[in-house]
Amino acid sequence: MSDAATPVRVKVADYAVRQGDLVIATIGLGSCVAIALYDRDAQIGGLAHILLPNRAMSRETSNPAKFPETIIPLMVAEMRKLGSAPAARISAKIVGGASMFGQLVSGSGVNVGERNVASTRAVLAEAGIPLLAEDTGLDYGRSVYFHLDDGRVEVRSLKKGDRVI
Numbered sequence: 001m002s003d004a005a006t007p008v009r010v011k012v013a014d015y016a017v018r019q020g021d022l023v024i025a026t027i028g029l030g031s032c033v034a035i036a037l038y039d040r041d042a043q044i045g046g047l048a049h050i051l052l053p054n055r056a057m058s059r060e061t062s063n064p065a066k067f068p069e070t071i072i073p074l075m076v077a078e079m080r081k082l083g084s085a086p087a088a089r090i091s092a093k094i095v096g097g098a099s100m101f102g103q104l105v106s107g108s109g110v111n112v113g114e115r116n117v118a119s120t121r122a123v124l125a126e127a128g129i130p131l132l133a134e135d136t137g138l139d140y141g142r143s144v145y146f147h148l149d150d151g152r153v154e155v156r157s158l159k160k161g162d163r164v165i
Contacts, residue, residue, distance in 0.1 A: 007145060010034075013066040015048035017078040018148060027143040029096035031113035033120050033136070034144040035068065036093045037075050037129065038151040039084040045148045046075035053112070053119035068116075068123040076127065092129050093153045093165055094120055095144050097136040113137065133165035 007025035008016045012032060016024050024047040026034050038045040048071045055061040055069065064070035076090060084090060097117035117136045124131050133153070135142065140159035147154070156162045 010047050010049050012049050013051045013063050015046060015065045015071055015075060017044070017046035017075055017082065019044045019082045021149045024146045024148070025144060029142045029144065030098050030100040031096070031111065031116060033068070033094055033096040033113075033116040034142075034146075035072065035075075035120055035124075036095075036144070036146045036153050037072070037079065037090050038092070038146075038148075039079060039089045040091075040151050041089055042082070042084050043148050044079050044082045044084045045146060045151070046079055047144065047146045048072075048075060050116060050120065053115040068120040072120075072123050072127055072129070076129075088128070090129050091132045091151075092124050093132055094124075094134045094136060095142055095153065095155050095165070098141060099137070099139055100141065135163065135165050 007023040010016050010026040026049040033050050035048045050068050051066045052058050055067050064074050097113040099111045099113050135155045143156045145154040153165050
C-alpha cells in the first residue's frame with residue numbers, strides 16, 4: 001500500500017480512485033488534462049489523465065481514461081463504491097490543456113489542449129459536478145500532486161513554478 005510520501009502514479013490515459021491520506025500524481029501534462037474529483041467529507045478522490053476531448057478523435061476507444069466523457073462517470077461510480085454519497089458532494093479541479101506546439105494548431109485556431117479543457121468542463125457541468133479551480137491553457141507543461149487528506153492540488157511547472165489550487 002502506498003502512503004502520502006509515495007504518490008500513486010497515474011500515467012497518460014490512466015486514472016486512480018483512492019481514499020485516505022494519500023497523494024495521487026501525474027507528471028508531464030501538455031495538451032492532456034488532469035481531472036481531480038474529490039469528496040472532502042469522505043476523503044475520497046480520483047485523478048485521471050485524459051488524452052483527447054472525445055471518442056470521435058480516436059480510432060481506439062476501448063480505454064475509458066482517454067476521454068472525459070467516459071472517465072468522469074467511471075470515477076464517480078468508483079468513488080461511490082468507496083463510500084462517496086451523495087454524488088452532490090463531489091467537486092472537481094482541472095489542470096493542463098496547454099498549447100505546447102502553437103504551429104500545429106488546426107485551421108480553426110482551436111488546439112487539442114483547448115478542446116480537452118472545453119470538453120472536460122462540459123462533461124463536468126452535465127454531471128452536475130462543480131469546477132472549483134483550474135490551471136489550464138497557455139504554453140507550458142505541468143505535473144499534478146493531488147492530496148486526498150485535504151483536496152489540495154499542487155501544480156508544478158519548470159516554466160511557471162509551483163502553486164496550489
